[in-house]
Amino acid sequence: MKTNWKGLVLVGLISSASTIAGLKILAPDNDKDVIFKEAGSEPLARFTSAGAPAGAPGDFVYAAEATTPTVVHIKSTSTRQSSRGQQQIPDIFRDFFGDDFGSPRGPQQSEATGSGVIISNDGYIVTNNHVVEGAQELEVTLHNKSKFRAKIIGTDPSTDIAVIKIESKDLPAVTLGNSDAVKVGEWVVAVGNPFNLESTVTAGIVSAKGRGLGIIGQSRRNQMQPTSSAPGDSPLESFIQTDAVVNPGNSGGALVNLKGELIGINTAIASPTGSFAGYAFAVPSSIVKKVSSDLIKFGNVQRGYLGISLDDLDSRKAEEYGVKVNDGVYVRDFTENSAAKAGGVAKGDVIVKVDGMNIHSIPELQQSIGLHKPGDKVNVTVNRDGKEKDLSITLRNRTGGSEIIKRDESAAVMSSLGAQFGNLSDQEKQRLSRYKIDGGVKVLSINGGKFARSQVEEGFIITKVNGKAVKTVKEFEAAIAGKEESMVQFEGLYPDAPYDVYSFGFRL
Template sequence: MKQISKLFLVSLLSGATTLGAYKLLFDDNGYFSSNKNGITTLAPESYGRLASLGAENVDFTVAAEKTIHTVVHVKNVSVRTISNPIMEYFYGYGGQQQQEQVGTGSGVIISEDGYIVTNNHVVKDANDIEITLNNKKTYKAKLVGTDSKMDIALLKINADEKLPYSTFANSDSVKIGEWVLAVGNPYNLTSTVTAGIVSAKARNLDTRGIQSFIQTDAAVNPGNSGGALVNTRGELIGINTMISSMTGSYVGYSFAVPSNNARKIIEDIMEFGNVQRGILGVEGGELNSTASKELGITQTQGFYINKVTKNSGAEKAKLQKGDIIIKLDNQDIATFADLSGYVNTKRPNDKIQVTYLRDGKTMIAPVVLSKNESFTTEFKGIELENIDAADKKKFKLDYGVKIKAITNENLLQYNEELKGNIILSIDNVKATNIETVSKLLNNKDEKQSIRIEMINKNGEVIRIII
């Protein structure tokens, strides 16, 4: 009996020691507890379930299968004239030689009867365009129209069958973080598919043309230009256009023209033969903390109006300097890229609802977009306008702005010599169009001299400093 009592006492002490150690180390405030000093050190029960959001659980196969048959290989053959002044000088011949150049890229079939969208730079200066489908069939393509500003071109092939084609999605609905596929022909490798996510929207790269890209981290390399950027349903949300790289190859980010912009350009070319651009009629810049501080305002997002164009829709809607645009229709406007990207999806005479701030109050005004060709700007008493189709044909130009009128007293004596001239560059910056020139001149002081290169009415290049 004595022995049993001793064993019971030892067992009791052992149990108490174990219980005390557990309370010390593992209980609510123990050393290894899950809530030591209120800080969770163990993963929650739902942690393992979050893995379902990973790429391995997203089905890319349907989108890839739909898209690879709609993406084509584009071969551009151009002829370049090379001068050999030494041969010309010594022998009187051989001064110029014709050299054939071949470029490649991608394109996307957008209709069963053979319309194909690609980048303008893929087919620029082409003498001959050849399209190879995913089934290896080859066709000659006709260039229907281009838009160098937005880097979009429309091609047409006459196939002997109905073709698979991509359908457009609403690129305004694309979300940052959404999975996407880039499909194209990098390095002449056909039907290459890469996956990534949307890294940013309305990215402004200051290309003096496109100012609203979709940025992704899907791998894009030379040859992918003009290819498709699609969502996981295989719908077209962008046309792959460029990469950000110091080496010429993919290093992390790629950029695509949003499908809404591309679609609008294509429809314009098919319906009108050229791109119909509408403008809001405001000049200014996007806000940030620095700009807002200089302007003496508290709002740090939106487009600040610094100037309203005469006779524009914005002026007629009574928008004025100091107003801050924060929304166009249902699209939030935080940057200039947001504003220009949305306006570029519209045509002249389209009406949009502009939400803006004035003296701290939110106001809404319907604005009818003006035609881009009627957009003018003035600097140092020189009124400028975009060149029209007749000027482009006459002087064989695809860019430039025209001197519409002279009001500068010091230049009035040269009115006849200057009026009608086409400005090619300002301070060595290419005068692409009125929008580019306005942006450039807004950063110039009226007292600052500028150097202008222009073509006069006789086609002669002249340079002046004013």
């Protein structure tokens, strides 16, 4: 029976979280390429106990000693000003008590912790997006207890990967391994900072590969989870599943093989309690390398797309669709300007290979394609009417073109809010007018980001931005335009309690 992962209580933010304020995302240096330490080809026997019987656990000492100095502790701090229950006070009472009556409480500081992995000796560190999202300040503590302020280089919510940087040189950098070569049943080691216990090492085996959980992009109010994808970027999930013990604070930490090579970044756990309950999930190092490289060089991720609507296959669906194979990915339809359609793929085809590698599921296909950039050519093997056919396809970007997509700063600011906004209906406007409220902007959904950290819920109506009234989404966007690096204060209410005004703020 197929496990319904979406039915589990998924703790995606392994690190504790309660931050709401934003940190400056620096413009990338387009000439900069991160220099990774690539894995060699030394045999595994060198890293395992001599004379150990077949099937015995490996020697974890080498992996632990090689990896621990490269894993850092990350503390994110935010300062917010919020007043739940601040009431609209009639003018007559303000004459007695003054304008400060009912004003917001003073600044409140909150912290969240997680882990990160040094990927270059000049200070680049990879971690999870949800570890640094909404942080106003980041403090990185190295294995030798040295502390540094860090800056965010770039984030990719669609993979839950982020890159930050500290100003230091000659740092110990992790060796990048080949996650595609990892085998189910292989011993692995997880290194991180669970529960603020720095430099903790646990071991287990790879339980599964290519696991798609459907947790990136989902909105689970008041639960810890990975954040939503940015507009236009579909979530990319192909997790390595392991039974190595991973707990809150391990987010962004290293998952390595017995050679001490990075094969994944620990990201999520499946748990009904919030602590480890048997399985953890890591973003494969192949995705980490692609995403971090793009973030450093371009400021955003350059992903190639086939432009197709897909479905996983089993024997029942194969019979339903009338195809000759029951293993692969079924092509249901095409998007506009589809690269796959232009390359000769037809509706009803079953994709069985990409560049010679077997494809068994949608997550595997998404990973193999997502590692390429727009303009790259890939060889896609399809099964059509029982016969395999090789097709050369030139991938396109999410808009249907082949060029590099530049970072849109205004769109990035809106995306960082992690919410969808809509105009009020005439009925909603009329209802609010009874309370002398002249319009506002409704929060339609929250999928992570800064709004999730503010504890605002869906249905909240924003009436003011920095003290200025906003009545439409267009006015709301104009109010935050150009406010990068600035503190922005929001004010609003819930329609079922129009006299209770809430105020919260964070740095964009």
